[in-house]
Amino acid sequence: MITLTADIVRSTNKKLTMPTLTIDNQTITVPEGKTILEAAEALGIVVPHFCYHKDLGAVGSCRMCAVTVHTGPMPGLKMACLIPVEEGMVVTTGDDASATFRERVGEWLMLNHPHDCPVCDEGGECQLQEMTISSGHGIRRYKGDKGTYTNQDLGPYVAQEMNRCIQCYRCARTYKDYCGGRDFGVMGSRNRVFFGRFKDGMLESDFSGNLVDVCPTGVFTDRTFRFKSRSWDLEQADSVCPHCAVGCATIPGGRLRELQRVCSGDNPQVNASFICDRGRFGSGYASHPERPRQARHKDQNISVEDALTLLESQIRTAVQQHGPEAVLLLGSDRASLETNWLLQRTAKHFGCRVPVLNAHARRHQTAQIAAFDFSDRLASLEDVRNSDLVLVFGVDPLAEAPLLALALRQMVRKQGRVLLYDPRPVELPCEFDHQAFSPAGLQELLENGGVEGRHLRDLLGQAQRPVIVAGADLLGPLGLQSLHAWASGASNAERSCQVYPVLAGANSFGTALLSLPEQDDLLTRLESGKVKALICVETDPLLEAPHGERFSAALAQVDNLVVMDYLPTPLSTNAGLFIPTCPPVEDSGTFINNEGRLRRFRQVIKPGLSLARTGAGEHPSREFTLITPGGDPLPAALVLQRLIRQEQELSELHRHLAEDQPRLKELPTITPGAPGKRVKPAVTRPQKTDKLPEQPAGTFQLVVSPARYGSDLFSRFAAKLAPRLTSTRLYLHPDDLFERGLKDGEKAVVETDFGSFRLTVASRPGMAAGCALVENNGDCPQLIPGAGLSYCHIAPGGADE
């Protein structure tokens, strides 16, 4: 007898009964509300199905999952996906009636399906093929005409081949219902239904790629992957998306030393079975043509071993001559937990000062509030999906955590309510109330409340399962601490008000958790003038932290700049000593996501120049060598272990890490592909918080927001995302535009604490007045989100030369 765990019990706060039923002579006990199909799946009984999808639910349209119910008020042939289990129910799946009917359904579904399996792009991973075979249908008896369609051009990401469609409606249910897209749907009727856009054109949704995953056959396929590989030839592994801090499960696939595609993995607590287009189509960084793959000392290419010898002597010399302060090891929120921890170990090994784990000091501070203060009330995305009230402060979900936007849509579909406070003209794929508060106004609201604040706190108090979503970049330490007080105030003995913090990097939470209280920030240490050797591991403070000019100036006093990275960043080209490392797809390790969840990823491909490039488009080279071209990069964690001469298996490393850091006790038990467990809660760690600066007359509050595409370094180096990139504009509220005598499309000069920029102005009615909004996508690299509240002057920029 098998028991299915009641994963929904917690979220509904309701005592559920656990009916026991018999399917094909096997008995199972499942939570009330589960269907026969889910119970059968738990028993390992395959009931073929199409329209039922774990996360889309059941609609009963395909009629494939027919079984026979022998008891109860309505016995007979029933759709397993629709019938909730009942105590004492007896069900058979293999009886004549249901087996014959399923075979007929298989036959009907295949009436129009072309016999192009050998050349079909879905070949090898076609659910239709599996389900048709399991339905028992083999030979087509229908000899009538088959329906054919004209395909649409749906843009560079998704290819359409409508003739293969079996009308399971999963695409429309994913695109419209689940993801809230508006430009794709069902048209026509009878056996001529068509799934597509009103007319040709790029799919508008930021989640369009999910069509590829949900389509059970070859109608919607990944256009960027088409004709590259057969799915069975791919090297695939469970991985974690590095593009933001949500930590979605992905299954990247590579072949011939090239990362060719990314599919959604399945994590019921985090992303369910969907990912965003940034994560799916933003994988080009791993095979970027300019990716540095060779260790280098000054202008000389050297071997990694020589580089390590050199690095060791540089560190030892600096420590001996100038003391522990002289070596600064810099970690990163896009480097794995293991790498960051090994940096701390390296520092200990050489007797250097505690490493700095994040170049962006303020982001590091906010991440610590998430990792410590919030650690006993962290919400998962599943909690967000099941919430009845979500208050969002200072987050543009589609830009900062796209799957959060999808989670919000799901809770709104279940009659939940979203109230969002943000200066930006935020769009969401669902209904929500947006109050455009300026950053200063937001701080005021969170700190002192007023009427609006009281109202919101009342709502939080009344809600059954409230969640606060807190944007670390915009709110900063001060705002997050205020929200901590809000959440504590709204919690009671029965239920806790949870918080979902939105951090910046895939491993922001992990670096914050590992960081030691005595860790100083990068600029303080560099500007002290004591640092002689700076070792940057998978980070470029010029692109990833504000005040790049101060960083550059301070670099002048550093004798040795060492960079380890896999991205062609400016810093890596300027490094005196460079050691190539591997992106997550070429490495095994761990990230900790926004919700404090340990997310393990496994190596998908080995580093090396793709065969497509070594062969220059022709047949791959026929010269066989023992050395993989471009295969020098090593995972940063391995580089550091070799540096300190302590190479360990990953499991060994995890054991040590868990011993060293009790909050990571579960780390050794977590496998790639598993939902991942949360880190243990911790006590609050005090943070120094600065008062907000006074606003000078005639200035605007500067809001630097991540762009939806091109803000994280991964997507900036991903060529496939080019069609989605937008050029940087200076967005102003129409009233401000009018007051300054500016017009849409004119140039303006914006003078900020980070430099002066001449940008095209654009009017955005949905944003807060008194704010100047610039999206960070690399055009103005000095403007980094999360730098804190600052003010800017805006003046007309004159005509173009």
Next chain:
Amino acid sequence: MSQTTQLLFKNRKPGETIFLKEFSANGGYQGLKTAVGTMTPEEVRELVKASALRGRGGAGFPTGVKWGFFPADKPGTKYLVCNCDEMEPGTYKDGVLLQADPHQLIEGMILSAFALQTQVGYIFIRYAYEKQAENLRRAITEATEAGYLGKNILGSGFDFELHVHGSAGRYILGEETALLNGLEGIRPNPRLKPPFPAVRGLFGQPTTVNNVETLANIPHIVTGGAQWFKDLALTPDGSGTKLFGLSGHLNCTECFELPVGITLHEVINKYGQGMWKNKQFKACLPGGASTPYLTREHMGVPLDFASLEQVGSRFGTAGVTAFDEDTCMVAVTLNLIAFFARESCGWCTPCRDGLTMVRWLLETLESGKGTREHLEMLKDQLANISGKSFCALAEGAMGPVAGLLNHFEQEIVDHIDRGHCPFNK
């Protein structure tokens, strides 16, 4: 003209539409006045239940029972929807009624809304019924001006507003949940039941959907009483009169109000005035295109829900379509299936693709290229489509196929044996 008591057609005049003045003069709105003035909503519902009125839209579900599921006494927005999307081939009774006497429906709806305590009503009308929609709009205006519609109806404190909404024109919109989707402005696929419309219907609120003729009967039940209404039928478990729309190979193809339980013989020979061109009766659809055929052996069967179910057919909408002796029943069935396959909404597999398969089988058989294997396949399709689709469309579509296989299998075999249609001389 029929000799039965005329309820719905009592004001009917050839080529004319009766409006408020004449309708009121002939006892119109008396039922409403009686109910609102002297009865509680619950009493009206009980009366309708006692009258044993069964839905006139085709399914024949007891109206009183359906209303019993409706949370009439619960506060909140509730809707009453009139299904006037009369798209069933061979059925045109609602169109005739609304062309003759639109206030019959208006009064019925106000009264039903009172019984069900709904504040808003919609008449969802077939796209082709432009004239009827015009009549209804005029009748609504008249009724509103007369105080029968709007706020505080007849001083009772009861409010009801009524709207006419045109269908986009597909057969599936006659399915009540698809109709609700259509009314909401979304794709008219049928909805999953449960939840039934009485629980979550239009815009997520409790909703009752009733046919035109059903609703028009309510005032007569209120004025005449439940027993009187029941006694109008000729069968013991039947009740009321029924609008019979005659069509096909008859001498007279008109719509008559006849007692429930009248025999097929009387309908065909008395009201239909016999088969045309002095031919023999071969078969008929007793209640619209989705009901299995009746044949010569059924001439004595009383036309009512229970008695027709006993002989393997359905009363449906009482749209009687008769076929003469020279009609190829395979061709008739093919013609009907072609309609249903075309009108499938495309939502579920048995309907979308199963009917396509059935149409192909019938095409093959009718053309004489069929074999006994095709005949077996047809039987197999019938067994696997009927009762196994998402909504009732495919089940109805297979009604004529069931009739064909039950009564005219030899005719199919003749097609196979001769290699051509035996009626194609």
